[in-house]
Amino acid sequence: MKMLIFGGAGFIGSSFAQSLLSEGHEVEVFDSMYTGKAANLSACTEKKGFKLIKGDMRKIEEVKRVVTGQDIIYHFVANADIRGGMENTFLDLEHNLLTTYNLLEAMRKSDVKKLVFTSSSAVYGEPSVFPTPESYGPLRPTSLYGASKLAAEGYISAFCENFGMKSFIFRPVNILGSANNHGVVGDFIRKLKRDAKGLEILGNGKQRKSCLHVSDFISGVKVAVGSGKEATNIYNIGNLDWVDVDGIANQVARAMELKGVKYSHTGGERGWPGDMPFVFLDTKKLCACGWQPKLNSGQAVFLAAKEMLRAFDIEDKHKEHY
Ligand SMILES: NC(=O)c1ccc[n+]([C@@H]2O[C@H](COP(=O)([O-])OP(=O)(O)OC[C@H]3O[C@@H](n4cnc5c(N)ncnc54)[C@H](O)[C@@H]3O)[C@@H](O)[C@H]2O)c1
Incomplete structure (x- = not known):
């Protein structure tokens, strides 16, 4: 087609x-x-x-x-x-x-x-x-x-x-996923590459997101x-579960093999005006067509963080080369 x-x-x-x-x-x-x-x-x-x-x-x-x-x-x-x-x-x-x-x-x-x-x-x-x-x-x-x-x-x-x-x-x-150049996972990776000891998290870290x-x-x-x-x-x-933003930070730190990262929060239920404190969708209609996600929210964050890290490395090497 x-x-x-x-x-x-x-x-x-x-x-x-x-x-x-x-x-x-x-x-x-x-x-x-x-x-x-x-x-x-x-x-x-x-x-x-x-x-x-x-x-x-x-x-x-x-x-x-x-x-x-x-x-x-x-x-x-x-x-x-x-x-x-x-x-x-x-x-x-x-x-x-x-x-x-x-x-x-x-x-x-x-x-x-x-x-x-x-x-x-x-x-x-x-x-x-x-x-x-x-x-x-x-x-x-x-x-x-x-x-x-x-x-x-x-x-x-x-x-x-x-x-x-x-x-x-x-x-x-x-x-x-790997080519995602916006959003929370890429944001955390960039911040942790600059400073592996501390991470500023927008909001109180309790915002719950299905991923x-x-x-x-x-x-x-x-x-x-x-x-x-x-x-x-x-x-x-969406997924059948969700992970909170602190949980996303934990998965990113794990993918980067970092231990003891100190989180600081800007505070509030929303990371910015328009941020949704809880995103969790009913996917029964799509599942009834025969679909099921293979990875849960935490696994999706971890895999995407690993993929983005590889993509960032390739970009950095490319920059060094030229
Ligand atoms: N990534 C997510 O988590 C997510 C979640 C919900 C919905 N969506 C939706 O899925 C779609 C794809 O998202 P994404 O994450 O791949 O975003 P992205 O920014 O990576 O991709 C959008 C693409 O549109 C192109 N584009 C923007 N304005 C254009 C224009 N005027 N003419 C031609 N091209 C233009 C950009 O160059 C870019 O390649 C979007 O509609 C987004 O709103 C994404």
């Missing part, structure tokens, strides 16, 4: 590109390289059927040029910096919502029917039910990132309803895309 991945040079998109190519699909990646990196695609570039297109999804003409003839479109483009989006309030609107509208309109004009979209658990804001099911409401996001994802879900649903398209919307928890390794995320998306029967299919995707 012909597949196009918007945001395919980013963390999740590049992992997906590798996986789809290994199954023999033709894969085109469209990315502005805003946070994406060519190095994330080094395992793809020599493979038959792979193409990288540099472009900006905020420009509808560029999007229209690439969607025609695609069997499935994956939309992984986003401003993934939630905190940054609270400082520059236009970021989430343009990278998360405008990009989605441009894609839907381009698909409508080119008669392309199938879309996979990564929304976020941030659409739930601070829910009162745990694990939180897809049917939870009213949805009141607490970050502009979450708000833009919820708005994008609404546009996708309305386009699918009116123009005969089919969509698969995923609401992921924290996804972890999923990217390999489990990919298998979950594939299972759902093979099962969903509605015009718009919405799935939570």
Whole structure:
């Protein structure tokens, strides 16, 4: 099949590109390289059927040029910096919502029917039910990132309803893996590489986060895309457990083989405005399709920390070489 991945040079998109190519699909990646990196695609570039297109999804003409003839479109483009989006309030609107509208309109004009979209658990804001099911409401996001994802879900649903398209919307928890250059695990590794004795943790360290390794995320998306029967299919995707932020720090220190690291906390239930103190999603709907994560939250953190450390070493060697 012909597949196009918007945001395919980013963390999740590049992992997906590798996986789809290994199954023999033709894969085109469209990315502005805003946070994406060519190095994330080094395992793809020599493979038959792979193409990288540099472009900006905020420009509808560029999007229209690439969607025609695609069997499935994956939309992984986003401003993934939630905190940054609270400082520059236009970021989430343009990278998360405008990009989605441009894609839907381009698909409508080119008669392309199938879309996979990564929304976020941030659409739930601070829910009162745990694990939180897809049917939870009213949805009141607490970050502009979450708000833009919820708005994008609404546009996708309305386009699918009116123009005969089919969509698969995923609401992921924290996804972890080697190419993840943002988020708590990479942040802790960078800080501990600078100072292996002490670690500053944002918030009180008790924020509870369900974490999923990217390999489990990919298998979950594939299972759902093979099962969903509605015009718009919405799935939570996360782990069956969670780990608190101090626990994440413990796993990172263990992966770095550090002992006796002293933690200091900036305090408060949230690490920053818009941070969610507890993220734990009900994944019964996805599990009923035959999916189960292979790694629990703690194991996902540990494996991702090991993978990121290897990736950081390769980057450092590359810098020394040039
Ligand atoms: N990583 C997670 O834990 C997580 C959790 C929930 C949801 N998500 C969602 O999954 C998707 C992928 O996340 P990720 O962690 O791989 O992020 P990422 O930042 O690594 O990837 C996003 C990619 O989009 C590209 N991009 C951004 N703006 C663009 C534009 N205007 N035009 C073209 N390309 C553009 C970036 O260059 C980057 O390669 C995002 O939609 C994100 O919101 C991620």
